[in-house]
Amino acid sequence: MRHTRNAVAALLTILAMLLTACSASSGSDIAEAGRPVHLTFWSALRGTQEVVDEYNRIQHKVRVDFQQVPSGAQGGYAKLSNAARAGNAPDVATIEYPQLPGFAIDGVPRDLTELLPQSVRRKILPQALDLTTLDGHTYAVPVDIEPMMFFYRKDVFRKYGIPVPTTWAEFASSARKLKKAQPRARIGSFFTNGALHMAGFSWQAGGQWYQTSDDTWRISMADAPTRKVAAYWQHLVDQDLVRVEPVDSQQWRAHLQSGETVGYTAGAWAAGSLMNSTPGGKGKWAIAPLPQWDPAKPSLGTQGGSTFVVTKDSGHPKEALDFITWMVTSPDALRAKLSSGVSSAYPAVPSLVPVARKEMDTGYYSGQDIFGLFQESAKLISPRWKWGPRMTSTITSVEDGFAKAGAGSGTVIGALREGERRTLPDLKSLGLSVTTN
Amino acid sequence: MSTVISPGKTRKRAGTTPRTAGRTRPRRAGRRQQTLACVTLLAPFTALLVAVFLVPVGYAIGLSLFSEDHKGLGFGGGTTVFTGLRSYLAVLNDPSFVSGFGVIALYCLIFVPVVVIGALALALLLDSGLIRLRRTAQMLLYVPHAVPGIIAAVIWLYLYTPGLSPVIRLFAQADITIDFLGLHSVLPSIVNIALWSGLGYNMVIFYAALQALPREVIEAARIDGAGGLRTALLVKVPIIKGSVVMVCMFALIGALQLFTEPMLMNQATPMVNSRFTPSMYIYDAAFRRNNYGLASAASVILLIVTCALSYAVTRWAGRRERSAR
Numbered sequence: 120m121r122h123t124r125n126a127v128a129a130l131l132t133i134l135a136m137l138l139t140a141c142s143a144s145s146g147s148d149i150a151e152a153g154r155p156v157h158l159t160f161w162s163a164l165r166g167t168q169e170v171v172d173e174y175n176r177i178q179h180k181v182r183v184d185f186q187q188v189p190s191g192a193q194g195g196y197a198k199l200s201n202a203a204r205a206g207n208a209p210d211v212a213t214i215e216y217p218q219l220p221g222f223a224i225d226g227v228p229r230d231l232t233e234l235l236p237q238s239v240r241r242k243i244l245p246q247a248l249d250l251t252t253l254d255g256h257t258y259a260v261p262v263d264i265e266p267m268m269f270f271y272r273k274d275v276f277r278k279y280g281i282p283v284p285t286t287w288a289e290f291a292s293s294a295r296k297l298k299k300a301q302p303r304a305r306i307g308s309f310f311t312n313g314a315l316h317m318a319g320f321s322w323q324a325g326g327q328w329y330q331t332s333d334d335t336w337r338i339s340m341a342d343a344p345t346r347k348v349a350a351y352w353q354h355l356v357d358q359d360l361v362r363v364e365p366v367d368s369q370q371w372r373a374h375l376q377s378g379e380t381v382g383y384t385a386g387a388w389a390a391g392s393l394m395n396s397t398p399g400g401k402g403k404w405a406i407a408p409l410p411q412w413d414p415a416k417p418s419l420g421t422q423g424g425s426t427f428v429v430t431k432d433s434g435h436p437k438e439a440l441d442f443i444t445w446m447v448t449s450p451d452a453l454r455a456k457l458s459s460g461v462s463s464a465y466p467a468v469p470s471l472v473p474v475a476r477k478e479m480d481t482g483y484y485s486g487q488d489i490f491g492l493f494q495e496s497a498k499l500i501s502p503r504w505k506w507g508p509r510m511t512s513t514i515t516s517v518e519d520g521f522a523k524a525g526a527g528s529g530t531v532i533g534a535l536r537e538g539e540r541r542t543l544p545d546l547k548s549l550g551l552s553v554t555t556n
Numbered sequence: 557m558s559t560v561i562s563p564g565k566t567r568k569r570a571g572t573t574p575r576t577a578g579r580t581r582p583r584r585a586g587r588r589q590q591t592l593a594c595v596t597l598l599a600p601f602t603a604l605l606v607a608v609f610l611v612p613v614g615y616a617i618g619l620s621l622f623s624e625d626h627k628g629l630g631f632g633g634g635t636t637v638f639t640g641l642r643s644y645l646a647v648l649n650d651p652s653f654v655s656g657f658g659v660i661a662l663y664c665l666i667f668v669p670v671v672v673i674g675a676l677a678l679a680l681l682l683d684s685g686l687i688r689l690r691r692t693a694q695m696l697l698y699v700p701h702a703v704p705g706i707i708a709a710v711i712w713l714y715l716y717t718p719g720l721s722p723v724i725r726l727f728a729q730a731d732i733t734i735d736f737l738g739l740h741s742v743l744p745s746i747v748n749i750a751l752w753s754g755l756g757y758n759m760v761i762f763y764a765a766l767q768a769l770p771r772e773v774i775e776a777a778r779i780d781g782a783g784g785l786r787t788a789l790l791v792k793v794p795i796i797k798g799s800v801v802m803v804c805m806f807a808l809i810g811a812l813q814l815f816t817e818p819m820l821m822n823q824a825t826p827m828v829n830s831r832f833t834p835s836m837y838i839y840d841a842a843f844r845r846n847n848y849g850l851a852s853a854a855s856v857i858l859l860i861v862t863c864a865l866s867y868a869v870t871r872w873a874g875r876r877e878r879s880a881r
Binding site: 197200204220223224225226227230253254256258311312331334335336365369431508509511512515516518519521522523526527528537540541543544545547548549550551552 | 623624625626627628629630631632633634639642643645646647649650651652653719738739826827829830831840841843844845846847849850853
């Protein structure tokens with residue numbers, strides 16, 4: 120009996136010593152402020168480490184433990200889903216707009232409607248906040264929103280006297296003129312892995328792949344505006360006026376570098392990525408607003424952009440949201456992010472645009488006021504768009520079809536229809552209320 | 557299955573029943589011992605069958621019947637409830653699941669005849685003594701099977717990928733453009749990988765069967781004036797028909813589970829989509845769509861199809877055998 124008691128006492132002493140050792144090593148400079156709250160944060164966004172370091176530097180109440188996760192469905196999203204399923208998701212995570220409804224259906228993000236103060240809401244571009252507000256509940260805070268732009272080689276356009284298109288009709292005629300002047304050059308590309316680009320085009324034309332009303336998902340990935348857009352790109356592909364290749368592929372990059380592809384359409388973020396991937400293009404590239412269908416009624420869709428969520432598993436939702444608010448609204452956070460390298464992500468908080476404008480060296484674009492241009496474009500983002508419940512899988516299905524259409528089997532609109540068909544069984548098996556029209 | 561008796565001629569083998577060792581002992585003790593032996597010998601198999609087959613199948617059936625359920629738009633998470641056959645209906649209504657079986661059918665149509673005829677031809681050549689260095693030839697043919705499937709697929713992918721492949725470069729120098737990963741060439745490319753690893757393995761099965769067949773029959777055929785080719789096709793092949801049926805069945809079951817090769821090729825070419833075969837559909841449903849109910853239902857359906865097909869093949873082969881007698 121006595122032996123046991125002694126043993127227990129010894130064990131407790133060792134345990135206590137260990138505990139003190141642990142707490143001493145975790146941060147002696149904050150001892151007087153009490154134990155800090157630890158938040159875990161997963162993100163695939165580049166430059167996040169710098170932002171986290173800055174936050175950990177300027178305050179001592181919260182310690183953010185950051186983990187960089189791989190981007191894409193197979194990387195960070197799978198990891199997040201599995202962690203949430205196991206009940207140990209990080210406090211804060213990054214989710215892109217298209218994937219947000221899916222995660223909200225799986226119950227990963229926390230409903231922030233009550234927690235997010237009006238003062239923060241007011242700062243965010245309404246269209247961005249709309250995309251993170253699902254069925255009246257806000258599940259995420261947008262960090263950037265990316266209106267689609269047209270990137271082009273101004274030297275080539277000037278050389279052959281080709282007008283920079285302002286409408287899609289002009290885009291096609293400019294494409295024809297360019298091909299005539301320089302048979303090896305093309306004005307842009309149809310991206311065989313660009314279902315999200317197609318979504319952006321459809322969004323601009325007034326398409327609504329997903330709608331929600333009467334507590335029901337209404338899916339129409341081949342609605343009239345989408346059919347118009349699909350037919351337009353089909354025509355460009357059939358006439359060999361655009362390249363057919365995957366975006367971010369080696370061949371696509373090689374064509375950009377060699378000057379055989381003289382333009383491309385993407386979200387505003389692509390300005391920074393172009394500077395990184397094609398350094399030789401300095402002084403040659405410029406940015407224009409995306410062509411319009413009807414210049415009298417200009418409208419735009421987005422491509423890219425991310426949001427931050429507080430997960431349901433988080434034990435510190437208030438601190439997590441404070442951290443997110445700082446990341447999204449503070450000039451310091453944006454500066455830290457920009458210090459990591461070139462980023463042209465367009466902030467979802469318009470009041471931060473002057474910061475980005477000041478920090479960004481636009482020498483690549485010959486000093487063009489690109490953030491001013493983004494600002495004008497962001498205002499045109501149509502507020503009607505909604506993403507669907509299983510976008511990752513829908514996108515993959517559509518892109519399978521695009522690749523086949525590019526290889527001469529099937530059509531652009533056929534791929535979209537097939538994408539819808541392949542999405543439905545999934546949604547029905549989840550018990551969601553779904554109709555097609 | 558391996559003791560197939562050739563039509564008519566072999567009478568000698570019948571009637572040689574194995575002599576039982578325990579005839580002198582009292583019967584009851586012998587029976588008890590027999591039971592004990594049966595239990596001991598069957599226990600490991602049964603334990604493994606239960607642990608790695610029956611329990612997972614039961615779990616999959618459970619997962620397919622009880623799955624995540626949502627109301628309306630579904631935001632905010634769902635609850636796990638009994639959903640009955642809903643997942644099964646969804647799978648069967650999914651064109652991408654059904655088309656996976658189409659891909660498998662086409663694959664079988666190319667793969668099964670080629671692998672059976674090819675392996676049989678090689679085995680007969682080895683057996684006839686036409687090939688010198690028999691041992692070496694046998695080993696060289698078998699070695700690819702020893703390479704793990706995923707490694708083989710990586711090697712082949714390297715040979716198939718434009719810009720990397722020395723094969724494509726070689727052809728390009730001769731002004732021939734070949735695309736192994738194109739819309740119509742991708743399935744033959746997958747068959748090629750499977751052939752490369754399957755040919756030697758199946759050849760060994762046939763060769764073993766050929767070695768076991770009675771020499772006097774071959775001798776009789778030769779005395780009757782049959783040449784090498786005739787002996788091979790009309791005497792040897794009918795005798796080892798049992799092995800042929802078995803190889804066909806294994807090829808069929810293997811084909812239904814086709815996964816590694818197309819999964820890897822999915823990374824390299826969009827012509828192999830993420831739901832190319834039923835197994836890939838299951839993977840996609842579980843790990844890309846997070847729909848475990850759907851994935852389990854698809855797994856159960858695949859299991860049923862595989863069992864039904866295996867049964868049909870053995871049944872068909874058995875009936876042919878009986879009618880041949």
